[in-house]
Amino acid sequence: MQFASPQDAANAILAGNVRAAARLMRMLDDRIDGATDVLRQLYPHTGRAKVLGITGNPGSGKSTLTARLIGHYRKLGLRVGVLAIDPSSPFSGGAILGDRIRMMEFANDPNVFIRSLATRGALGGLSRSTNDIVHVLDAMGHDVVLIETVGVGQDEIDIVRTADTTIVVLVPGLGDDIQAIKAGILEIADIFVVNKADLDGADRTVGDLRGLQTLMGEMPDWLPPIVRTVAARNEGVDALAEAVNQHADFLKTSPTSQVRAQNRATFAVGGLVREQVWRGVDAWLRQSAEGQQLVLDVTARRVDPYLAAQTALAQTLQTNPQILA
């Protein structure tokens, strides 16, 4: 089902029409052409939600913590949107993981909107999809948008760039202390949570983190606080929310806040270009006779991939001028 017009759809979503929002999200999933027109209408109405990214290894209790944060913000009367990035298996078809069950208590709350996004088949489009859905949740009038990701790879780092405040969740005693603090995870964290802080080893994990922060040498303008929680017992969640508020205050007053917003915009625009160009080039290579011949030539090593890349881009833009228009 299509919308009568992009403007109609945008108006419905801005008025908080949940069905219209869900329909737009399905259109975005299916890459239906008109979806971007609706997003463009919504964009001037975004930027009001507080966007929190929550990341950490599987088993760190992120989903429980996310559910507790939903509960916290609901008690304050705030509307909460949730984007759960699902590491879907090819067999489950993107089924919600078992530990997402705690979020189900909000399934009938009209002021909580939960959306899952599968990570498969993304063709580099996962961070675009994340941005798009956050824009929709924001435009719908949610006060807080929570993005929960699984894992700490480059995907997740790209995703959390969408957030105002990034929360990295660790747990004591998993034996992967060093592994968890890898690949730039320290750089992306605005707040660290040591969840399951009632377990042995919590002090050591906190100490390890403090040590790494000290090693960073220069004194940053924001030193990520380390918050201890026991999400399963709803302990430490108020302290976490307080740390989020302090970070929001910091963002309002710090000159780095504007730099951060600009970096985010640069990354979002660059990501859109990348995704659109890749999609176009992929289609040209797979679906045009010239593209298929070029692939055969590269496969047979008659043409090198570096020359082929130039040819493919030029031909894609020539046959799809709307990418530039």
Next chain:
Amino acid sequence: MQFASPQDAANAILAGNVRAAARLMRMLDDRIDGATDVLRQLYPHTGRAKVLGITGNPGSGKSTLTARLIGHYRKLGLRVGVLAIDPSSPFSGGAILGDRIRMMEFANDPNVFIRSLATRGALGGLSRSTNDIVHVLDAMGHDVVLIETVGVGQDEIDIVRTADTTIVVLVPGLGDDIQAIKAGILEIADIFVVNKADLDGADRTVGDLRGLQTLMGEMPDWLPPIVRTVAARNEGVDALAEAVNQHADFLKTSPTSQVRAQNRATFAVGGLVREQVWRGVDAWLRQSAEGQQLVLDVTARRVDPYLAAQTALAQTLQTNPQILA
């Protein structure tokens, strides 16, 4: 230090000159312009190496297994190139992980060339860098190239698309059986290894994998074998190498082999375009006055990112016509 000419450099590398190869790899790291010209000269001489991808969660013993495979192929008199993808921390500056120590026994073997590649700062270029380095290792005359990655995210899935045969390493009893089999990992595996197979729970892990394979329903033309190893004691490595040989035989005879090679070429060409365009757009947005103004407009929500993406691509191509030339 530059090369006298791309042709000179390519000739030195094709003759097995290790210093020339190392120099080219440093040029590739630093994105020095002439590097691609050398790669283009090398490309017609690639395609002879057997490329194996080895992936799995941290702690699965991949590095030990990789070292055992190096030893296996060295005993057969083969030359081995290794590309180790490092999840470098911002503090270690890409230092080799502790468990890579086992590879060090080959540090003085002139027939083993080990190269590390950090995953940070990749700007979407990690799979390009992987492809480039594999081409160099291949052109140098290595019979086998091993690519070892950490983790099982989209990055790693992209990387292993470079390989002829992908080995996914699991371990029993980590409690992450379901998490480990996430995000398409089943689809990318040509061979499963259950390492540390002397631990309790190995039978269950093998059984879980068999169950998942059964669930896949349709009978594929290649059912990934499940090999048990104890890499620390060098057990099961011959069986693994035998499975690799069987997969190579399958690739030679199966019609899907050609499809696979074409998909790999399509992915490589698309990835090159994506990386080059993103790099160009990122530079235009950050370094040109018009680009910086556009970022400010997006940040202030005067221009939406979808329109900005079109503008940025068009302007980038206009100011950098060599991307298309």
